[in-house]
Amino acid sequence: MVVAMPNHREHADAYQTALAQYDRAVRYTSLKDDLIDYMRYPRRELTVNFPVRRDDGTIEMFTGYRVHHNTAMGPSKGGIRYSLGVTLDEIRALSMWMSWKCALVNLPYGGAKGGVVVDPRNLSLGELERLTRRYASELIPLMSPQMDIPAPDMGTNAQVMAWIMDTYSMTVGYSVPAIVTGKPLSVGGSEGRTEATGRGVIMCMISTLKHHGYHDATATRIAIQGFGNVGSHAADYAHALGYKIVAVSDVYGGIHNPNGLDIPAVLRHVKETGKVHDFPDAENITNDELLVLDCDVLIPAALEGQITRENADDIKAQFVIEGANGPTTPDGDDILNDRGVVIVPDILANSGGVIVSYFEWVQDLQAFFWDKDDIFARLGRIINNAYQQTQQTAEDLHIDMRTAAQVTAINRVANAITTRGFYP
Numbered sequence: 314m315v316v317a318m319p320n321h322r323e324h325a326d327a328y329q330t331a332l333a334q335y336d337r338a339v340r341y342t343s344l345k346d347d348l349i350d351y352m353r354y355p356r357r358e359l360t361v362n363f364p365v366r367r368d369d370g371t372i373e374m375f376t377g378y379r380v381h382h383n384t385a386m387g388p389s390k391g392g393i394r395y396s397l398g399v400t401l402d403e404i405r406a407l408s409m410w411m412s413w414k415c416a417l418v419n420l421p422y423g424g425a426k427g428g429v430v431v432d433p434r435n436l437s438l439g440e441l442e443r444l445t446r447r448y449a450s451e452l453i454p455l456m457s458p459q460m461d462i463p464a465p466d467m468g469t470n471a472q473v474m475a476w477i478m479d480t481y482s483m484t485v486g487y488s489v490p491a492i493v494t495g496k497p498l499s500v501g502g503s504e505g506r507t508e509a510t511g512r513g514v515i516m517c518m519i520s521t522l523k524h525h526g527y528h529d530a531t532a533t534r535i536a537i538q539g540f541g542n543v544g545s546h547a548a549d550y551a552h553a554l555g556y557k558i559v560a561v562s563d564v565y566g567g568i569h570n571p572n573g574l575d576i577p578a579v580l581r582h583v584k585e586t587g588k589v590h591d592f593p594d595a596e597n598i599t600n601d602e603l604l605v606l607d608c609d610v611l612i613p614a615a616l617e618g619q620i621t622r623e624n625a626d627d628i629k630a631q632f633v634i635e636g637a638n639g640p641t642t643p644d645g646d647d648i649l650n651d652r653g654v655v656i657v658p659d660i661l662a663n664s665g666g667v668i669v670s671y672f673e674w675v676q677d678l679q680a681f682f683w684d685k686d687d688i689f690a691r692l693g694r695i696i697n698n699a700y701q702q703t704q705q706t707a708e709d710l711h712i713d714m715r716t717a718a719q720v721t722a723i724n725r726v727a728n729a730i731t732t733r734g735f736y737p
């Protein structure tokens with residue numbers, strides 16, 4: 314199948330992006346070169362090739378990865394991605410970003426990421442379950458509630474997490490809900506986890522708009538690339554707060570209505586047809602067109618490498634709030650920064666997911682569950698504090714928000730590493 318948007322053009326470059334961002338950020342720290350070199354490396358990398366029985370009885374081989382970038386601050390944490398674009402380098406980049414993300418919002422975690430090279434839309438439910446269970450069992454030597462705790466990411470969801478939880482639990486002989494987060498409520502999931510990333514993105518957007526003197530929600534036009542777990546919940550929450558969502562898109566393309574989309578109706582349309590295209594009250598557009606639309610806020614909530622040297626000059630939004638991980642390349646960053654566009658970086662803007670994952674893990678370990686109001690109030694406190702601190706660091710050091718966020722995070726990880734000391 315030809316897919317409209319996830320061009321994997323720059324996927325291979327995600328790790329180059331992560332390293333270039335790192336090299337830029339460490340210039341604003343006083344860390345020694347040997348420590349800087351230490352943190353460039355992922356601690357562990359696992360590659361697994363494993364068989365899955367297809368429904369027709371044949372066996373097909375799949376490749377998966379799990380990378381633990383840094384574990385100085387605690388067990389490693391990060392999602393599992395199912396996508397044809399998955400490469401070891403992409404997972405390395407994403408695991409590094411998880412280290413900085415967890416440190417930035419002060420979670421007692423290191424960073425990890427996993428992925429399987431597969432388009433889950435090409436598998437039946439049974440095939441998806443068998444693939445997940447076999448991949449999970451291959452990860453068991455490197456995963457436990459104290460060592461590494463996976464979660465959903467692109468192409469995976471709560472059901473996939475339930476299968477991972479069950480596979481691990483069957484292996485050890487008792488139920489271990491804290492092995493994975495983003496589970497369904499029925500097996501130890503947390504209230505609010507599904508909405509958390511999208512909600513956190515909008516919380517960061519609101520802080521940014523306020524900081525820059527934009528107070529009128531109904532006059533603020535937002536375009537959102539990606540209508541998966543992050544984009545759809547961001548759109549829904551922003552719409553409920555009165556913001557005008559002028560465009561959304563998914564893998565097949567986007568829709569645009571300059572007067573604002575009725576997001577609950579778009580959600581119903583997607584449920585019925587499987588895509589946003591052909592929504593009655595809007596014009597169909599491409600993903601490339603969405604990125605350069607006339608709007609105030611652009612929320613890339615799909616893939617890495619979307620805002621690049623090719624299109625950064627054409628972006629009209631004054632604010633870019635990164636729902637996706639790594640949506641802006643270093644060249645894209647430079648162009649937007651030079652033009653005065655404010656970018657709220659991924660490790661801050663999309664940290665709501667891992668923050669509520671942390672709440673889920675804590676609740677599972679205590680077998681004591683909190684209500685949704687508690688979850689969202691705590692999420693708001695953490696993410697708003699991180700926003701304020703990043704904003705302040707950016708002003709103090711005269712740097713952009715991404716570099717400021719990474720400086721804070723890298724210093725925290727470095728502090729944990731040196732405090733622990735070097736083994737042996």
Ligand code: GLU
Binds near residue numbers: 391462
């Ligand atoms: N995959 C999400 C992210 O990129 C969530 C990770 C987690 O909850 O552990 O932040």
